[in-house]
Amino acid sequence: MERFDAPSLALLSLLAVAAVVSVSVCVWAGDAEPLQDICVADLNSTVKVNGFVCKAAELETVDDFSSTVISKSGNISSKLGALVTLANVAKFPGLNTFGVSMARIDYAVGGLNPPHIHPRASELLFLEKGSLYVGFVTTENKLFAKTIVQGDLFLFPKGLIHFQLNVGDEAALGIAALTSQNPGTSQVARATFASMPPIESAVLSKAFQIGEGEVKHLMEVIRKT
Incomplete structure (x- = not known):
């Protein structure tokens, strides 16, 4: 059986760790899979989780x-x-x-x-x-x-x-x-010009290359839509 010296073993260990890390960065994202047949949301529960707890x-x-x-x-x-x-x-x-x-x-x-x-x-x-x-x-x-x-x-x-x-x-x-x-839904115009509290007009003026007066006008108009 082939023997490895200490430096070789250390290198092999690092390669093994690198291989595991390279695999582990590939993940899936989305709503969690259910762990039971049904779980009707208890909208009145005071328990807070990432979603809703099941009602009885x-x-x-x-x-x-x-x-x-x-x-x-x-x-x-x-x-x-x-x-x-x-x-x-x-x-x-x-x-x-x-x-x-x-x-x-x-x-x-x-x-x-x-x-x-x-x-x-x-x-x-x-x-x-x-x-x-x-x-x-x-x-x-x-x-x-x-x-x-x-x-x-x-x-x-x-x-x-x-x-x-x-x-x-x-x-x-x-x-x-x-x-x-x-x-979830985020309207681009409302998120930008009608957030509460509002984004500083200087930020929006520079981002959209318009005057602060125009920013304030857009804020007033979009809040009413």
Whole structure:
């Protein structure tokens, strides 16, 4: 059997550790896999975890696994002309631990679901009615956009800025599936110009290369949308 001296053994040990480290940096991220068949969220619990604790098994009913939250059209009379009705775990407790949610998006003619991100989910949009100009922007600032029509699907990758604009001559309706029970939504304009407390205007003025007066105007306008 071949023998190794102390320096050789030390080198082999370092190589072994390096191999383990190189493998361990490859990880998967997403909602945790459930460890039981069902875990209906107890929305009234005072226990705080990364998600929701389960309510008592004897209190679970078949109604926990059905919902009408996206069955009705939303009010699309806002300035943006679009409304997202989200069926996430907070509105549909039976979704807890399953890593999925859905949304209904109603669009008036010309209605816009403005640029936003979902930090915890990818989104697959099914256009049930109408015509939308949709797209997303990668971290390399490359735009992927097109017009979709009734029956089409479009994918928005997790964490990337995306949008939808109704370019048809009638109201539109989209149904979206999301890969998290609580995908979260951050509108780019509101996060930038309507945060509380507000970002210092000097920061936004320099970032967008506009005057501080224009920054204050945008803050006033966007807070009202």
